[in-house]
Amino acid sequence: MEFIQVEDMSHVYYPGQENEHAALKHINLRIKQGEFIAVLGTNGSGKSTLAKHFNALLLPTSGHCYIDGLDTLNTEELWQIRQQVGMVFQNPDNQIIAAVVEDDVAFGPENLGVPPKEIRQRVTESLQAVRMERYRKFAPHLLSGGQKQRIAIAGALAMHTKCLVFDEPTAMLDPIGRTEVLATVKRLHEEAGITIVYITHFMEEAAAADRVLVMDHGEIVEDDTPAKIFIKVDEMKRRGLDVPLAAEVAWRLRRNGIHLPQDILTNEDLVVALCR
Amino acid sequence: MPIEIENVTYTYMPLTPFERTALRNVSLTIEEGSFTAIAGHTGSGKSTLVQHLNGLLHPTTGRVMVDGADLAAKGKAAKNARCCVGMVFQYPEHQLFEETVAADIAFGPKNMELAEDEIDKRVRDAMEFVDLDYEKYHSVSPFQLSGGQMRRVAIAGVVALKPKYLVLDEPTAGLDPQGRERLLKKIVQLHKKEKVTIVFVSHNMDDIARVADQVVFMNQGEMILKDIPQRAFFEEEKLQAAGLSAPQLVKLLKGLRANGLDVETAAFTVEKGVENILAALRRKRNAD
Amino acid sequence: MLTDITIGQYFPGASLLHRLDPRTKIILLFLFIIDIFVFDTPLSYGLLSLFTVSLIYFSQVPMRMMIKSIKPLWWILLFTFLINLCSVSGEAFAHIWIFALTWEGLRQAVFICLRLILLILLSSLLTFTTSPLALTDALENLMGPFKRLGMPAHELAMMMTIALRFVPTLIEETDKIMKAQKSRGSDFSSGSLLHRVKSLIPILVPLFISAFRRADELAMAMEARCYRGGVGRTQMKALRITTIDYVAYGASLLFACTLVGLKVIGI
Numbered sequence: 001m002e003f004i005q006v007e008d009m010s011h012v013y014y015p016g017q018e019n020e021h022a023a024l025k026h027i028n029l030r031i032k033q034g035e036f037i038a039v040l041g042t043n044g045s046g047k048s049t050l051a052k053h054f055n056a057l058l059l060p061t062s063g064h065c066y067i068d069g070l071d072t073l074n075t076e077e078l079w080q081i082r083q084q085v086g087m088v089f090q091n092p093d094n095q096i097i098a099a100v101v102e103d104d105v106a107f108g109p110e111n112l113g114v115p116p117k118e119i120r121q122r123v124t125e126s127l128q129a130v131r132m133e134r135y136r137k138f139a140p141h142l143l144s145g146g147q148k149q150r151i152a153i154a155g156a157l158a159m160h161t162k163c164l165v166f167d168e169p170t171a172m173l174d175p176i177g178r179t180e181v182l183a184t185v186k187r188l189h190e191e192a193g194i195t196i197v198y199i200t201h202f203m204e205e206a207a208a209a210d211r212v213l214v215m216d217h218g219e220i221v222e223d224d225t226p227a228k229i230f231i232k233v234d235e236m237k238r239r240g241l242d243v244p245l246a247a248e249v250a251w252r253l254r255r256n257g258i259h260l261p262q263d264i265l266t267n268e269d270l271v272v273a274l275c276r
Numbered sequence: 277m278p279i280e281i282e283n284v285t286y287t288y289m290p291l292t293p294f295e296r297t298a299l300r301n302v303s304l305t306i307e308e309g310s311f312t313a314i315a316g317h318t319g320s321g322k323s324t325l326v327q328h329l330n331g332l333l334h335p336t337t338g339r340v341m342v343d344g345a346d347l348a349a350k351g352k353a354a355k356n357a358r359c360c361v362g363m364v365f366q367y368p369e370h371q372l373f374e375e376t377v378a379a380d381i382a383f384g385p386k387n388m389e390l391a392e393d394e395i396d397k398r399v400r401d402a403m404e405f406v407d408l409d410y411e412k413y414h415s416v417s418p419f420q421l422s423g424g425q426m427r428r429v430a431i432a433g434v435v436a437l438k439p440k441y442l443v444l445d446e447p448t449a450g451l452d453p454q455g456r457e458r459l460l461k462k463i464v465q466l467h468k469k470e471k472v473t474i475v476f477v478s479h480n481m482d483d484i485a486r487v488a489d490q491v492v493f494m495n496q497g498e499m500i501l502k503d504i505p506q507r508a509f510f511e512e513e514k515l516q517a518a519g520l521s522a523p524q525l526v527k528l529l530k531g532l533r534a535n536g537l538d539v540e541t542a543a544f545t546v547e548k549g550v551e552n553i554l555a556a557l558r559r560k561r562n563a564d
Numbered sequence: 565m566l567t568d569i570t571i572g573q574y575f576p577g578a579s580l581l582h583r584l585d586p587r588t589k590i591i592l593l594f595l596f597i598i599d600i601f602v603f604d605t606p607l608s609y610g611l612l613s614l615f616t617v618s619l620i621y622f623s624q625v626p627m628r629m630m631i632k633s634i635k636p637l638w639w640i641l642l643f644t645f646l647i648n649l650c651s652v653s654g655e656a657f658a659h660i661w662i663f664a665l666t667w668e669g670l671r672q673a674v675f676i677c678l679r680l681i682l683l684i685l686l687s688s689l690l691t692f693t694t695s696p697l698a699l700t701d702a703l704e705n706l707m708g709p710f711k712r713l714g715m716p717a718h719e720l721a722m723m724m725t726i727a728l729r730f731v732p733t734l735i736e737e738t739d740k741i742m743k744a745q746k747s748r749g750s751d752f753s754s755g756s757l758l759h760r761v762k763s764l765i766p767i768l769v770p771l772f773i774s775a776f777r778r779a780d781e782l783a784m785a786m787e788a789r790c791y792r793g794g795v796g797r798t799q800m801k802a803l804r805i806t807t808i809d810y811v812a813y814g815a816s817l818l819f820a821c822t823l824v825g826l827k828v829i830g831i
Contacts, residue, residue: 242453
């Protein structure tokens with residue numbers, strides 16, 4: 001069984017009521033340990049709902065979601081699941097609980113009942129992993145958005161989480177903050193082998209992933225490598241999405257009879273292809 | 277007449293340990309009918325600057341003149357001047373409070389003490405402008421709408437004031453690509469058709485490049501550059517100092533140029549960029 | 565402006581006062597409050613004031629911050645002063661309209677105001693030198709014995725922690741909403757009382773909605789990090805009484821005894 005395995009999973013909000021809404025429709029999905037997956041989709045396509053199933057914040061209304069072989073419907077294993085899958089949400093202000101950085105990072109391990117001495121060690125390691133050890137004693141409201149998101153990541157790492165699920169972590173950040181967060185995510189994926197599920201509206205960020213899922217009206221409509229997804233420019237725009245700029249320029253150049261490789265995602269790719 | 281910002285300095289919480297100078301001696305003229313973009317990272321002072329434009333903040337030293345009236349002055353002239361500058365804050369949907377969409381949009385016009393039928397007309401116009409069907413949505417609670425729709429209601433609430441100048445602080449933040457594109461088009465339409473002077477705060481340089489005719493870079497409370505986009509995005513050092521980067525397209529074209537393709541780098545739309553690359557490739561082929 | 569409020573703010577530092585166990589600080593604050601109310605001779609007030617000023621000095625909190633914490637209560641102080649000045653009977657030194665100002669009144673007015681000021685200064689000193697989290701931990705710990713009587717000490721402490729953490733966020737939010745509504749022509753500062761109360765609706769409704777949205781998101785973030793109440797929870801910073809705490813207790817007791825001594829000999 002894969003690290004995350006989703007079988008015929010559906011989620012219906014307010015079942016049986018007037019405003020009943022099927023947010024996820026019969027999803028099947030397998031994510032291997034150590035993968036970096038980006039999830040794209042317009043607002044209301046079901047991305048966040050899907051992400052919240054990965055650490056049992058939401059439970060399937062039908063079907064199953066297995067994390068490391070544990071069924072999220074089995075409430076006895078709830079804490080073990082949440083320990084393995086950390087979440088980072090969009091609004092950095094609404095996920096920091098304590099008034100000092102190190103206390104916030106310690107919150108997870110404290111909940112797990114880790115002995116104080118080990119908590120200290122874990123806090124130090126986690127803050128080092130996101131390069132924030134200098135801000136240990138700071139009050140979170142004095143930090144920038146990107147720094148706050150890195151604190152949230154450290155909070156999950158301190159629980160020795162194997163997988164991080166990001167729900168539009170950069171939507172409220174400026175370009176510096178966005179670069180900061182994405183660099184941290186990439187590093188954790190490459191160096192610590194952490195499984196990443198990354199929801200975003202920024203196509204350039206999605207291009208950094210190994211695999212991209214595209215969601216539309218509660219279904220996974222595409223599941224492929226970034227190169228194969230972003231070559232379908234027309235289709236992506238029709239779904240209300242976009243492609244990285246270099247991919248679009250390459251697509252337009254191809255239509256004008258210029259021969260270019262099929263896997264152009266970044267400016268560098270295009271420069272290499274055109275200036276060989 | 278323009279908005280004139282003259283040697284404005286602003287200090288938060290003066291005489292406390294938290295004292296912080298958010299603006300340092302900023303001077304800037306926003307001409308009537310222009311489309312000015314203000315860029316800078318968080319804490320650069322751009323939000324503080326725009327809050328001076330309708331008198332929400334008054335300069336610690338210096339002054340802000342709108343149509344010849346000093347905003348900090350008391351009296352009717354200053355009040356009228358403040359009223360002709362509309363302000364759309366970041367995440368404006370967080371300021372909705374009325375029971376229905378129409379009532380929320382009417383809040384501003386009501387405060388202006390307009391006649392009933394004028395208010396009604398403005399609400400209808402504003403809703404039409406943001407693509408919300410009046411019949412379908414006017415009696416719906418704004419809190420039942422999607423995030424993107426709520427944002428449009430909030431913007432309609434400011435548009436209904438019929439401001440002569442409109443300030444938008446990060447209006448597209450958090451929207452999906454489709455929503456971002458649609459809103460940007462609306463703002464351009466407001467500028468072109470309704471002749472509204474726009475002040476557009478953003479850190480999305482690609483958006484700025486497409487719409488603005490004047491670009492201002494802020495860094496640590498200082499205005500470090502004011503120029504037309506054709507020049508502004510090529511000021512490497514100043515961009516870097518402000519923690520900004522050139523639009524993706526400009527970066528791409530510069531990259532091509534640096535690697536030997538003789539391409540014209542001043543292009544702010546994808547179409548133009550592609551055109552430039554094709555022209556350069558043709559020149560290269562002819563030369564070979 | 566709203567963001568100018570300093571009450572309840574933590575002023576990070578490493579002074580002697582910062583290093584004291586928060587429980588010690590709470591207990592000693594109570595002791596001093598008792599001191600202030602029990603000993604009412606000029607000499608003991610002098611000693612108490614001297615003591616407070618030296619504590620402020622040791623805390624390394626700037627005097628300006630301390631003065632700012634009194635500022636919001638300025639009107640109450642003035643009012644108390646005037647009431648006492650005019651209402652105590654005795655030997656009058658001046659007459660204003662129907663009021664007789666007496667020496668006894670002046671004396672009492674000064675003392676009562678001094679009492680209030682000392683109270684505010686000492687409690688501000690507690691919040692300035694203790695992080696909110698340490699404060700709630702200490703309260704939870706001190707309330708511990710009542711847990712057996714069914715008091716939800718952990719839950720209360722957690723609620724306080726979160727409330728304190730969100731004070732700056734909500735102040736910022738209020739400021740922003742007020743500005744947004746002002747930009748739409750709202751006027752909060754003129755008109756009749758009814759009009760002013762009504763003009764608060766456009767601020768309060770969005771503020772409540774935002775607070776609920778934040779609460780919802782925060783609850784989710786806490787659950788995602790395995791929060792399930794106080795049972796089985798450990799703490800990184802376990803509270804510990806150290807030598808400086810004993811010294812502080814000793815010094816404070818000695819100080820209290822001196823005051824008692826002075827009272828007994830009647831100075």
